[in-house]
Amino acid sequence: MIRFDHVSKCFSGHTDALSEITVEIQDGEFVFLIGPSGAGKTTFLRLLIRDILSTGGKIFVDDWNLNTLPAGKVHLLRRFVGTVFQDFKLLTDRTVFENVALGLEILGKGDKEIKDRVLDVLELVGLAGKQQFFPLQLSAGEMQRTGIARAIVGGPKILLADEPTGNLDPETAWEILSILQEVNKMGTTVVMATHNASIVNDLKKRTIALDHGILVSDEKSGRYRAAAKHQKKP
Amino acid sequence: MSTLATAAKHIRRSPYQAMAATTTMFVTFLLAGIFFLSAVASAFILQYFESKPQITVFFADKATREDADALAKTLESTGKTSSTKYVSKEDALVIYREQNKSDPLLLEMVTADILPASLEISAKEPKYLADLVPIIKAANGVEEVIYQKDVVDALIAWTNAIRLVGGVLTGLLAFNSILTIMTVVSMKIALKREEIDVLRLVGASRWYIRLPFILEGGLYGIGGALLSWVIITLLVLWARPVLLGFLGMIPPFGSILLSPAATPFILSSLGFLGGLLVTGFFLGSVGSLIALGRYLKF
Numbered sequence A: 001m002i003r004f005d006h007v008s009k010c011f012s013g014h015t016d017a018l019s020e021i022t023v024e025i026q027d028g029e030f031v032f033l034i035g036p037s038g039a040g041k042t043t044f045l046r047l048l049i050r051d052i053l054s055t056g057g058k059i060f061v062d063d064w065n066l067n068t069l070p071a072g073k074v075h076l077l078r079r080f081v082g083t084v085f086q087d088f089k090l091l092t093d094r095t096v097f098e099n100v101a102l103g104l105e106i107l108g109k110g111d112k113e114i115k116d117r118v119l120d121v122l123e124l125v126g127l128a129g130k131q132q133f134f135p136l137q138l139s140a141g142e143m144q145r146t147g148i149a150r151a152i153v154g155g156p157k158i159l160l161a162d163e164p165t166g167n168l169d170p171e172t173a174w175e176i177l178s179i180l181q182e183v184n185k186m187g188t189t190v191v192m193a194t195h196n197a198s199i200v201n202d203l204k205k206r207t208i209a210l211d212h213g214i215l216v217s218d219e220k221s222g223r224y225r226a227a228a229k230h231q232k233k234p
Numbered sequence B: 001m002s003t004l005a006t007a008a009k010h011i012r013r014s015p016y017q018a019m020a021a022t023t024t025m026f027v028t029f030l031l032a033g034i035f036f037l038s039a040v041a042s043a044f045i046l047q048y049f050e051s052k053p054q055i056t057v058f059f060a061d062k063a064t065r066e067d068a069d070a071l072a073k074t075l076e077s078t079g080k081t082s083s084t085k086y087v088s089k090e091d092a093l094v095i096y097r098e099q100n101k102s103d104p105l106l107l108e109m110v111t112a113d114i115l116p117a118s119l120e121i122s123a124k125e126p127k128y129l130a131d132l133v134p135i136i137k138a139a140n141g142v143e144e145v146i147y148q149k150d151v152v153d154a155l156i157a158w159t160n161a162i163r164l165v166g167g168v169l170t171g172l173l174a175f176n177s178i179l180t181i182m183t184v185v186s187m188k189i190a191l192k193r194e195e196i197d198v199l200r201l202v203g204a205s206r207w208y209i210r211l212p213f214i215l216e217g218g219l220y221g222i223g224g225a226l227l228s229w230v231i232i233t234l235l236v237l238w239a240r241p242v243l244l245g246f247l248g249m250i251p252p253f254g255s256i257l258l259s260p261a262a263t264p265f266i267l268s269s270l271g272f273l274g275g276l277l278v279t280g281f282f283l284g285s286v287g288s289l290i291a292l293g294r295y296l297k298f
Ligand SMILES: Nc1ncnc2c1ncn2[C@@H]1O[C@H](COP(=O)(O)OP(=O)(O)OP(=O)(O)O)[C@@H](O)[C@H]1O
Pocket: A011, A012, A014, A016, A017, A035, A036, A037, A038, A039, A040, A041, A042, A043, A044
């Protein structure tokens, strides 16, 4: 479970990137995070992995109070919360297999277990047979599949995706969405920040809209229209 | 991938930095090792002379055996001597001949007449020497008193000088090698920034990320220490006959240097290697830790 309790984030010398956000996301939910550029979506997600600390309010992820979580335990939170990015953040000098295996190596898993699990996950994201490719030999869609595989290989309970389809054509974007839905069906909470109106409108999932750091709407089956006046083309 | 394999890969990927780091460590340990051995040796030599509270009394030519016996008796009656030994002119000649048997010219020139008779006195403890000396000086026929204290004082001065110079130089070199390791490791951290960020993102613990760097620094230290050990051992083996000649009578040297294939030499050599390796690993990892503290704040 994710809980924001009157959370504010103010970067130094700046008006609030987020102000007084109170919201709860239950286990197993699929949530879109929308809003115009600069609304605070990335800030919201970064707070959740303790990449940054809030300047007001409390954030809880499962049993962790992120405000008081000691630096020495942040890695445990990161194993619980997987992350996917618009720019993939893959290591270019490593193969698809090695990139994905990273998430298991840090847990000290054995070679055999790593191999089995990585191949399973690559199968799940539709990259079977591409494990020896390097990122530069992949299409953008395949790179994002690799990114998702890396994020879920360790079995996180929550998956955060920051504009995962931002660099993809519509068709590929839909393929990525079906993988994320698949992951969600297996029990993982998914929170996805996006500018992709058609995806939000078609999937009819819970949608949280931010604007200038303020939570402007939280609908069970949201429409991208919620922030239409600031809408930016995907 | 194991931590050690990761560290080894870091090193292989930048051989020149690895060479710079290892060479610096090598020079540091070569000098530190030589100074360390010299300090230990001088301490042993000092201990040997301090444990031998000896006075040698040389008699004038006109002095008789009776003068010497009388002095010996007086000294023994104080109860502060452990032994007195009379060396006559003839005995002195025998000793002289033995010492110079390979040089016929020196043997030709010397007769018993020109060598003084002497009395070798050992005190039970060094502090008694001060009580014995006035008695000796007051005795008949005494020409010269050679007092072991002079030798000991000179040795103390040398030992202190070796410690001071060695300590300062070793300190400077150690500082320099820590700086070198720091620089090399900082460069590695900068090069691997992207990978470190990804590792943190997927939940690698701080030590999982730091350990390969610490190990890398430690390995540079171990490499330098090992090299310096090889060179110092070769030096000692090369100088062994000479050292044995000078220091053989001092017990630890006598047994250690007697044979390079025997246990005492092998054990002390391995002990020395162990000390070097541990210190090397320590210095190297400290350099890494400082670099990590500066460039990997989380
Ligand atoms: N490190 C930072 N320092 C200062 N200001 C920041 C920093 N990061 C974000 N901000 C500010 O916080 C606000 C919210 O930024 P954020 O990146 O969360 O927006 P976003 O909703 O993700 O936008 P986009 O859709 O363009 O990705 C912006 O005004 C931004 O300038």
